[in-house]
Amino acid sequence: xxxxxxxxxxxxxxxxxxxxxxxxxxxxxxxxxxxxxxxxxxxxxxxxxxxxxxxxxxxxxxxxxxxxxxxxxxxxxxxxxxxxxxxxxxxxxxxxxxxxxxxxxxxxxxxxxxxxxxxxxxxxxxxxxxxxxxxxxxxxxxxxxxxxxxxxxxxxxxxxxxxxxxxxxxxxxxxxxxxxxxxxxxxxxxxxxxxxxxxxxxxxxxxxxxxxxxxxxxxxx
Amino acid sequence: xxxxxxxxxxxxxxxxxxxxxxxxxxxxxxxxxxxxxxxxxxxxxxxxxxxxxxxxxxxxxxxxxxxxxxxxxxxxxxxxxxxxxxxxxxxxxxxxxxxxxxxxxxxxxxxxxxxxxxxxxxxxxxxxxxxxxxxxxxxxxxxxxxxxxxxxxxxxxxxxxxxxxxxxxxxxxxxxxxxxxxxxxxxxxxxxxxxxxxxxxxxxx
Numbered sequence: 001x002x003x004x005x006x007x008x009x010x011x012x013x014x015x016x017x018x019x020x021x022x023x024x025x026x027x028x029x030x031x032x033x034x035x036x037x038x039x040x041x042x043x044x045x046x047x048x049x050x051x052x053x054x055x056x057x058x059x060x061x062x063x064x065x066x067x068x069x070x071x072x073x074x075x076x077x078x079x080x081x082x083x084x085x086x087x088x089x090x091x092x093x094x095x096x097x098x099x100x101x102x103x104x105x106x107x108x109x110x111x112x113x114x115x116x117x118x119x120x121x122x123x124x125x126x127x128x129x130x131x132x133x134x135x136x137x138x139x140x141x142x143x144x145x146x147x148x149x150x151x152x153x154x155x156x157x158x159x160x161x162x163x164x165x166x167x168x169x170x171x172x173x174x175x176x177x178x179x180x181x182x183x184x185x186x187x188x189x190x191x192x193x194x195x196x197x198x199x200x201x202x203x204x205x206x207x208x209x210x211x212x213x214x215x216x217x218x219x220x221x
Numbered sequence: 222x223x224x225x226x227x228x229x230x231x232x233x234x235x236x237x238x239x240x241x242x243x244x245x246x247x248x249x250x251x252x253x254x255x256x257x258x259x260x261x262x263x264x265x266x267x268x269x270x271x272x273x274x275x276x277x278x279x280x281x282x283x284x285x286x287x288x289x290x291x292x293x294x295x296x297x298x299x300x301x302x303x304x305x306x307x308x309x310x311x312x313x314x315x316x317x318x319x320x321x322x323x324x325x326x327x328x329x330x331x332x333x334x335x336x337x338x339x340x341x342x343x344x345x346x347x348x349x350x351x352x353x354x355x356x357x358x359x360x361x362x363x364x365x366x367x368x369x370x371x372x373x374x375x376x377x378x379x380x381x382x383x384x385x386x387x388x389x390x391x392x393x394x395x396x397x398x399x400x401x402x403x404x405x406x407x408x409x410x411x412x413x414x415x416x417x418x419x420x421x422x423x424x425x426x
Contacts, residue, residue, distance in 0.1 A: 008329030008356045008380065013349035016365060024267045024341050029238040031267065032245055034341075035259035043253060052331055068332070068347045073241055077233070086247060094243035095234050102246070104255035114261040118270070121307030121337070124384050152382045154329050156356065169312070171384055187383045198357055206376045208356060211383030 002146055002155060004060035009156040009198070013064070033069040033076075038117060040076050042109035045083040048124065049178035053150035054078045125169035126184040132214075134188055138164045139220035142190070142212065150178035153216045157208075161220045162192040165209065173213050185214040270306050271340035275388055276409035278315075278338065280402045283393045292390070293317055300337060310337025310386050316379065317390045318419070323370055325363065325416030326379045326387045327355045333381035335388045339414055346415065355417075356380060366417040379416075389414050394421025 007013060025031045041051070054075040055063075063071065080086050093099075109117070134140060144159040145151065152174045166189040172182040194206035233240045248254040278299070282289035292299050296313040299305075313335055316324040328334065329352050334342040345351050355362045359376045363369075370376055379387045391413040397405060412418040 006330055007349055007353040008327075010349075010353040011357075013353045016345050016350040016354070016362065017348070018345055018366070019343070022343055024271075025263070026344075027238070029241040031263045032241045032259065034266065035262040036241070036245055036248075036254065038262050039254040039259050040248065055331065064349060067237070068344065070237055073237065073244065077240075077244055080244070080248070085253065086251065090247055090251075091244070092231060094247035095240065097243070099243065099246035100250040102249035102256060103252040104249055104257070106252045107249075107255035107258065108253075109258045109262075110255060111258045111261045114258045115265070118262065118265045118306050118308045119304070121309065121311040123307075123311040125312060152330060154380065154382065156329075157380075168383070168385060187385070189385075191377075203360065203376070205373070206359065206378070208378045208380060210380045211385050213383070 001056060001148055001150065003056045004063050005056045006155050008154045030067075030069045033072045035114075036076050037072050038114065039107065039109040040080060040085075042107075042113060042117070043085065044108070045085060046079050047172070047177060048122070049150055049172070049174040051075060051079065052174070053178040054082075056150065124171055126171060128170040128184060130170055130184070130186065132167045132186045132188075134164045134167070134186075134214070134217065134219075136164050136166060140164060140188075140190060140217040141220040143216055143218060145216075147175060149175065151175045151216075153212060154210070156197060157192070157210055157212075160192055160196050162190040162196065162210075165189040165191045168211065171213070173215055175213070175215065183215070187211050187213055188217065190217070265306070266336070266341055270336060272338075272409075272411035272414065273406065274305055274340075275335070275338035275411075275414045276406045277402070278388075279390055279409045279414065280405035282315075282390055283397075283405055284402055289390075296388075306337045308336055309333070310335045312384055313338065313386050313388060315388050315390050316377075316416075318392050318416075320392070321373070322375050322377060323363075323416065323419070324377050324379060324387075324389045325355060325359055326381060326389060327352060328381040329353070329356055330380075330382060333386065335386035337386075338388050339411060343411070363417055366412060368418045389416040391416075391420050396421070 055071045142160050168187040170184050171187050172184050176183045192208045194202035282292050292315050296315045332347040413420050
């Protein structure tokens with residue numbers, strides 16, 4: 001979807017505020033929001049692409065006006081209700097402060113699981129003997145698409161010609177995986193010139209590298 | 222935020238802390254999340270994982286040619302061997318800066334960042350100003366960070382759109398020839414490994 005999250009190349013979206021010695025978390029609620037994402041992710045009811053898409057579905061004005069971890073809380077609230085883990089009424093009651101005693105005995109993210117997730121990560125590459133459609137050096141044209149749903153092909157990179165720099169592993173295709181269909185395929189590192197992206201005013205020397213899936217690409221003429 | 226909604230009685234509380242407490246409390250009540258396990262996750266990323274991990278890799282790469290070659294060829298093998306946390310560094314690629322090529326990393330669509338080697342990202346990395354501009358005008362953005370990239374150096378911007386994560390191996394600054402790994406590690410900044418700055422480059426902005 002062409003949401004405000006897809007902001008590469010836009011202007012007027014604020015300054016870059018470097019804060020010396022900024023703490024990792026600026027408030028306790030940020031810590032809890034961070035950890036809640038992983039604790040609820042461990043319930044196994046959604047994948048990373050659904051999670052990203054839940055953030056993207058935030059109303060654009062709210063997305064831009066809120067702190068980063070507000071996006072995470074919005075995402076958790078959205079997914080736990082949509083997946084039927086809690087009801088909307090449960091959430092409303094919790095917002096009113098009507099919450100019972102904790103009952104953590106059966107939570108899937110135990111301390112050990114938390115450590116395991118942090119140490120081992122959540123690898124998404126898929127073992128596959130699928131043949132890669134493109135090889136390094138191939139010229140490719142990115143598709144012009146404007147899907148209603150999720151995509152990892154940024155708006156500024158659509159309809160552009162680049163060169164395959166490297167063939168990565170096979171991964172689920174986010175554009176469909178966010179909507180229940182994994183369609184695993186190769187990811188490619190594509191290099192573009194800055195002028196291809198931004199026109200003749202851009203540096204003749206600079207380049208951009210973007211990782212894209214096979215279904216984002218066609219052979220360039 | 223309730224003023225953004227039509228029905229004030231069904232909107233989340235304005236105080237985000239209340240909202241976070243509510244959802245955590247609700248899920249804990251239902252036995253779906255364990256607050257003590259959440260504490261563990263927070264402790265790992267607040268206190269144990271951070272840019273010192275990446276800085277140490279950089280310092281070793283500067284001093285051990287074989288290590289550097291391995292890091293550039295297959296960073297994942299190195300992370301595995303050194304038992305470096307892999308969450309959001311499951312598939313890491315290290316990008317070497319040279320006298321003619323400077324790398325800088327961004328995620329225009331969300332906030333992808335190599336947590337395992339750099340820790341959680343600074344807020345500016347996740348905010349619209351950086352995400353929107355660095356792909357379009359990297360020279361101006363880097364200048365704001367104090368690095369005036371010479372006109373004959375290519376800037377290569379890496380937009381982290383997939384599950385690959387990128388870390389920059391900055392050039393070793395002049396005058397550090399006699400230093401050991403520990404001393405060098407202390408010189409390597411987080412920003413130099415994101416690629417928004419270089420080490421030992423005079424501030425000209």
